Each structure stands twice: as structure tokens, then as C-alpha cells.
Amino acid sequence: MKNEHFKKVLVINKIVFPYLIGLTYFFLLLESYMYIGFLRRFFLVDSRFFLVLSIISIFLVFYQRLQDKSYKEGDLEKLVINFNSVLFLPLLILYIIMEVSNAKNYANYVFATYHIQPQNFINIVYLSFALFLLKVDFFFTKEQAVSIFRKLGFWSFSESEMIRESLRETGKMTKDATSLLGRNIVLAVLFFLLFFYFMNNLAATFKDAFSDLVFILSHPDYSYDQKMQLKWGLFYKVIALVRDNTSEGSYILLPYESAPHSVDARKEYWRPFLGNRKIENFYSGVNIKDFDYVLIAKGYFHSVYDGPPKKDYIWPDFSVSSDEIIYLIREEGGNYVQKVVNEDYNPDNFRTKDVWGIIKIKK
């Protein structure tokens, strides 16, 4: 009986298959253009749900094609599969181009320029790849494919035949046939879980390895500072500014290590880059004249510990008699530019600006 139900599922799947694939393609394209979760706002599920459904559907069609010797493709099904086999390579190349462009420029370049999100677009490539497997005759003859599956033991055809035989002869399942059916069902569940989890991992790791490899190959000559700036962002720029504009052996004052300076006041982050310069955190009663430099810090690098940033905040919040102030200031385009002024430090001049720098104390 169960076998008949399964046959019904296969028939329904065959009818639904081309429409489901078309719909999934559409949804995946839509979310590549918009964002993951766009669909969820209207249908309560996102496009990846349809992707999983489509892959299950492809798997069932694949099974049906191998199992049924007289299997005949529907017109729409044929159209979808053939159309996809033309699309697969261009889609893959397009995805690679997007990743290369991102690596060559900056992380969000493709989305910022063309409004397409490669991380969502990859799902279209997965779907196309899964569909491409239905062109099994492209790789093997049907007999070869059946033989491979038998060898792998994913589904034993002779055993399935035995179950069917037992049903035909006695009208009910024999003990052996029940046991075999149970084994095959457990096996199918295990295989599906393994496949799903495996593909999920493989895709994520491959994407990670591939995109970084593209970046490395397109930037082989990056310096240590450039690489560190990519990883640490603005904070490393500030560290480099301090390192390049303070003398060896000098004494530098950092803010007190607490919110909003949980990152920039942490001495452990500075010391690997500052050689034999001495660093100290601010404490009450500190004598500024003991130091050679004082850090100018906006703070708020760590949202969890520092809370949301305040616009009218700067450290030091007291005046400092200084020879020179070297600082990075954020301009309207979002870039930081370096400036030098020879004047005393007054916090009111910096409070409302996004500024990081170093004050050279007047001795």
C-alpha cells in the first residue's frame, strides 16, 4: 500500500515540478535583488524554503527517471531542464565575476553598484546545479547511473523488487520485506539528512575559501598594514597613526578602560604594535606632564560593552597644553583624512566630530 502512495507522490511531483522550479527561480532572483527575508514578510517563509522543496522535487524526479524504464519527460519538464542546462554555466560565471568584483573592490561592491547580492545569488547557482544533475545522460548512461547507486547502496533496487514481489504474492508484507522496507526508509532519512547537512556545510566552506582565495590572488602585494586595516578597520588606522607619529621610548596616555573605551583603552591591543613605547591608562590624579602623548579617542568600538555611540563625546574631555595634534577626521564621504594642527588641545573643538588622534604634550 505504501508503495502505491509513493507512486502517487511521484505522479503529483511530476506535475508540480516545472511550476515549482519556475517559482523558486523567481523567488530566488527576487531575494537576490532585495534581501533574504523579503519574501518572509509576505508569505511567512523565505526563498530557501522553496529551494529545499525544489531540491526534494528534483531528487524524486531523479529517482523516478532511474527507476522507471519507460519514463517519459513532460513538455514543460523538458523545457525547464533544457533551459536550465543552458543557464547553468552563465549563472556560475556570473557568480564568480561578482565574487571577483567584490574581492577586487570592497566587500559590498556588487550590491552597492548593481543591487545584486552574491550571497543570495549563490542559491540560484545551487538550484541550477541540482537541476543540471537531471541531465544524467550527459554524464552516464542510465544503466551506469543505476549501477553506481546500487554500488553506493543508497537504495537497493533488488530489495525493493522483493518488497513488491511479496506484496503481489501474499497481499501483505512478509517479515523480511517489512524489515527491508524499514531499513530502506531509515537509510533514506539518514541519506537525506547527511546530504542536506553536507551540502549546506560544503557550500558555506567552499564559498568562504573561494572568495578569500580570489581576494588573495587579486591582491598579492598588500602590505602588513593594508591587511591589518582590512581586518581591524579604523582601529588599526588609529594604531598606525600613533605608531608612525610617536617616538620610540615615549610615554602614551590612553583613556580609562571602561565604557565607551572597552577596545581603544585596552593596552593589550596596543602593545604588540608599539615596540618599546610605554602605555598607561588614565587614572584619577594622573599628572599629564609625565606623559609625552595623549590619545584622542571617540570610543564606542564595541557596541555590547560600550552601548550606542554618542555624537557629542570625545576623550580627553579636558584641555591639554600641546605642541601638535595629529588626528584622523571623518569627512562627509565617510573617509578618514589625516590632519595636523599646532595648537593647544581643546575638547570643544572635537566633541561633535568623529575624530581619533594623538596630542603631543608641551613640555
Added chain:
Amino acid sequence: MIASILKQITFILLILFLGINFLKLLRLKAGLAEKLSSGFMLGIGFSTFGLFLLGFVGYKFNFQNILFFLIGANVLLTLLNLMLKNKYSLDIFSVVGFFKKLDLLEKVLVGGIVFFLLTSLIRNLYWPIWMWDAVQMYDYRAKLIVESQSIFFPAQSYYDISYPLLTSLLHSILYVAGSTNPQYVYTLVFFALIMGVYAFVRKYSSRKFAIVASFAVSSFPLVYQHSIQPLTNLTHSTFLILGVFYLIIWLSKDKSKDFFVATLLFSFARFTRNEPVWMAVFAFMIIYLLIKRKLLKGKNVLYLLVFFAINYIVGFVVIKYNQWYRLTPNKFFTDQFGFVEQFVLSLGNINLSWLLDPLVMIFRSLIWEVFILILFIIMIFFKSSRRIFKGEVFLLSCFLSWYLFVLFLGSLFYRVISKDVEFKALSGSLERFGIVWQVLVFVLFFLVLYGFLGEKKYGKKI
């Protein structure tokens, strides 16, 4: 440049041979994959812990001394092996034969593993050490050790010495050999883990299955990501995973050699991160032997004592090292079981709704694997009479359930003693435990799948 590369290769090979020599001394029948995994990890453990102990008596941490130590230890073990008539074989040549035997699918999968290993290596060589914890501590103190030529480097705060030194000493060894970026050693640890999974699954299944399992593990995002992070996570997890493999073999087959390897691997894990995982393993061993009514049979009590003593001694030495600095803030860090006291003191803070927090956190970190494990347990109960109900599969399932239980208890404990913000940071620790969990669940998965598909083949070398 070439001299520096040659020095680094020499050190790495000497570390590997140290581990292999030890395996040989135990007369453990290990194939090449097992030698490359357990041998390398044991070599790392012996060389770093050995140099650490010598550092206590003022042994300088410089090129000549490290070379002398590594060659000396290797010569000693080789002589012992020759005296005991343990034969050496050049099974490195069997690799060519192994590749020739592979079919198309296996070649593709091996190609995939090589791809992940190569990309991991290229990324490690390209990017400087940039992970926050490595920059500020693990790698930084390696530089200080090299600079001061001593394990008693000028630490500035408790933070500098709060984690055991294994990975820092490993960095130091490579810095001494002239490396400018020792991060690539994590690719070698990644390789050791993949080989370890291959060797263990291969003991019970076909070559194809073992290759598929190794490929699956190499493609885990969590594992792969940690192979390019100069932190303690992958090294710690690899010690634990390999340790569990040997523990399972010991418990199911009563082979003392496997017990010793397991004990050493767990203790080296402790020298990587001083966490009470070994206690969970110790408790598991006691409970298992009690249920099986084997606790008082044979030398099991002695084995348990040895396990406890070795792990305790490693922790004791690490704590003594910390105390030398006089930077230890309170008793919690000077007492191996001090966390119990801290828990008792915090019991007044218990809020029943907090029970949910650890559950949610664990479920988020381990969702797929939890589901798979539940499936396995159901299957094992329903199919208990069939061939999958074999010692190793059952043991591994029990261990994973126990591990999950301990993880829950540990998270609950942490919930009690920590603030909200600190507790959120637990997801990072769970990630580390997630590596161990994922790999072991997947190994179990393959063993069960193979149990369904065919007969088991015991004790087969690659």
C-alpha cells in the same frame, strides 16, 4: 629565507617523529594516517610540555636548545624502540599505492580535502595574525618568550598567563626557527584532525566511507574557519576528538595502549586550555565501568588513577606556573576544584528561568547535531538487536549524550556565576565545544550508516 624554511621544516618533522616514536614505543598498530594525526598531536604535546617543564629549571628557549631537546628526545625514544626490537617501516611510500587504488569518486573527494587544506595554508600564509585574542595574548606572549628566552616572560597582567602555554610555545618554536608568521601550524592541526577521522572511521568501515567522512569533516565551516584562526580552539578540540577515539577503543576492547594515548591527548588538551573537560571524561569512564560492572575488574581502577593523576599533574604544573608570577587574583585560579566553591557561593543567585538560557544557547549552537543525535538514539533503541548495536557505536552515542548533558550543566553553572553580558559571550565557548561535538556526531553518523550498509571490518590498517 631558505635557511629559515629548512629550520621550520626540521622542527616540524622532529615534532612529528617524536609522536610517532612514542606510538611505536607503545607498539600501537597505527597506519600512516594515524601516525600523521595522533603522532603529530602527541609530538606537539610532548615538545611543548617538555620545553615548558625544562623552562622551570632555567632551560633557555633558543634555537640550539630546542633543537637539542627535540633531537635528544627522538634519539632516546629511537634507542628504546631499537632495544625493544620495535621495527620501523617507511610507509610513506604506501601513499603512492594508496592513490593508485582510488576510484573516481574517492579521487574527487581527496581532491576536495586537498583543496580545503591548500586554501587554509594559503590563507594562513597570506594573512598576518590578526585575531584579537591571538594578537593581544597567544601570539604576543610567544614573541615575549622568544625575546626573553624563557617561559617566565615579563607578563604585565593575569590575563597574559591566564591560559596555558601550549599554542604560544608552538608559535615560539617556529619563531625561533625564523618564521615571521607561525599561523600555518593550524593548517597542520587541521590536517591531523582530518587524518585522525579517516584513521578511526577506517578501522570500522571501507576506505570509501572513511574518505567521505574525512571530506565531510574538512568541509565543516566551524572546523575550516578555526584552521585559519591562531587560537586554541582547533588544537584543543583535535586533542579531545582524538582522545575520545582512543578512549572508545580502550573501553570497548580493553587495550591499555589506547588508554595511554587517550590519557596523554586529554592532558595535552588541558595544557592547551585549562578547562574541566577531563573531569567529564573521568566521570564518564567511572559511570561506564560501573554500569558494565567492570570497575573493579582487571587493572581498571589503576587506569582510572593514572588518568586522574596525569591530568591533575598537568593542571597542577600550570597553576604552579601561574603562582610564580604572583598575579593570580583569587583562590578560584589556584585551586583545581575551586569552581565548585564559586558555584556554591553563587547558588543564592539561582533563578529558575535561567534554566532556559543554557538550553536556548546550546540549541542555537548545536541544532542540527542535536537532531541527528536524537535520531541515532531512537534508531539504536529500535534496532538494538541488529549489527549497529556494537560496542563502539553505543559507547560513542553514550559519550555524546553525556557530553551534551555536561555542556548543559556547565552552561547552567556559568549562568549562575556570570553577569548577563558575560553569559552572552558563552556562545564563543560553545562554538569550541561545537567542533568536538560536530566531528564526533558525524563520525557516529558514518559508523551507523556503515553498520546499515555492510559488515564491519575490525582492526584494518590503511
